[in-house]
Structures are given as structure tokens and as C-alpha cells.
Amino acid sequence: xxxxxxxxxxxxxxxxxxxxxxxxxxxxxxxxxxxxxxxxxxxxxxxxxxxxxxxxxxxxxxxxxxxxxxxxxxxxxxxxxxxxxxxxxxxxxxxxxxxxxxxxxxxxxxxxxxxxxxxxxxxxxxxxxxxxxxxxxxxxxxxxxxxxxxxxxxxxxxxxxxxxxxxxxxxxxxxxxxxxxxxxxxxxxxxxx
Numbered sequence: 001x002x003x004x005x006x007x008x009x010x011x012x013x014x015x016x017x018x019x020x021x022x023x024x025x026x027x028x029x030x031x032x033x034x035x036x037x038x039x040x041x042x043x044x045x046x047x048x049x050x051x052x053x054x055x056x057x058x059x060x061x062x063x064x065x066x067x068x069x070x071x072x073x074x075x076x077x078x079x080x081x082x083x084x085x086x087x088x089x090x091x092x093x094x095x096x097x098x099x100x101x102x103x104x105x106x107x108x109x110x111x112x113x114x115x116x117x118x119x120x121x122x123x124x125x126x127x128x129x130x131x132x133x134x135x136x137x138x139x140x141x142x143x144x145x146x147x148x149x150x151x152x153x154x155x156x157x158x159x160x161x162x163x164x165x166x167x168x169x170x171x172x173x174x175x176x177x178x179x180x181x182x183x184x185x186x187x188x189x190x191x192x193x
Contacts (some may be wrong), residue, residue: 005151007103047084102130163176
């Protein structure tokens with residue numbers, strides 16, 4: 001089915017290959033299970049849904065179901081809470097995890113793929129752009145595209161940093177923004193856009 005005006009987020013761990021070479025496979029799976037389980041809990045509390053994990057990458061979407069808030073705002077809240085969770089976890093654990101996060105908005109196509117092993121997945125420009133936003137992000141930062149920014153400009157608690165126009169592989173020159181501050185609960189704070 002075709003989906004309009006949804007938001008997609010990808011996250012990826014910084015330095016994952018190096019960390020995975022330094023710990024056992026059992027420890028690595030335990031770490032990812034602990035982190036992704038909390039990511040799932042956070043995602044579900046904001047009317048959003050995890051689509052899949054691919055290695056250390058996490059993909060979720062907002063806009064598949066009705067929500068009191070726009071899908072873009074849901075994903076920003078999720079992203080901020082993920083960062084806070086990791087920062088708190090890093091203070092208590094030996095292994096230090098940091099994320100790059102990318103969010104894009106637009107139209108997609110959703111469907112079940114496969115005949116013997118079924119997988120619900122999303123396809124389209126918003127998915128591809130979200131993946132690019134993650135790759136062009138920085139550690140513990142949320143990088144968003146122009147469509148997501150435009151959908152959020154009336155949110156009084158969000159603060160944006162406009163980035164220089166950057167050539168993005170497969171997309172051309174793009175205007176991107178970092179979301180540099182907000183109240184994770186989505187309530188008003190002192191920040192202004």
C-alpha cells in the first residue's frame with residue numbers, strides 16, 4: 001500500500017566494527033539485545049513501529065497508525081530518548097555506545113516481501129533519504145532532511161542548526177539540519193527554532 005507523509009528513522013552505532021572485534025559474539029548479542037529492546041520500548045510509546053534491525057542498524061517509522069502528534073515529532077522524541085538512554089547506560093557500563101541518527105519524511109510503499117520468510121518492509125524515497133541522513137550525521141546527533149524540518153517548524157520546543165548544503169551520494173545537493181535541543185517528552189522548553 002502507498003503511504004503518504006510518513007517519517008522514517010535509521011540509527012547506526014559509531015565504531016561498531018571495532019567494538020565487535022574486541023568482545024565475544026555472545027557479549028555483542030547481549031549488548032545489542034539490551035539496547036534494541038529499550039529502543040523498541042521507546043518507539044512503541046510514541047505511536048511508532050520498528051521495521052527491522054540490520055546488524056547494528058535500527059529502522060523505525062511513524063505515520064503507519066494515527067497519532068495525536070505528527071510523525072516527524074514522534075521520531076524526534078524517539079531519537080532524543082534513545083540518545084539519553086545511551087548516555088545514561090554509558091555511565092554504568094564498560095562498553096560505550098554512540099549513535100548516528102537520521103530522519104526523513106515523505107511518501108513510501110509498504111508491503112510484505114517473500115513467500116516462505118515474510119518480512120514487512122518499506123520502500124521509496126523517504127526510506128533512501130533517511131538512510132542517507134544517518135550516514136551524514138554525527139555521533140549522538142539527529143540529522144534531518146528539508147521535508148522533516150518544514151513539518152517541524154511550528155514546534156516551539158525544538159532547536160535546529162542549519163547545515164551547509166552538502167552533496168549527498170545518490171541524492172545530489174541537500175539541505176540538512178541537526179536537531180540540537182528539545183524536550184524529549186515533547187513539552188515546551190526554553191528553546192526556540
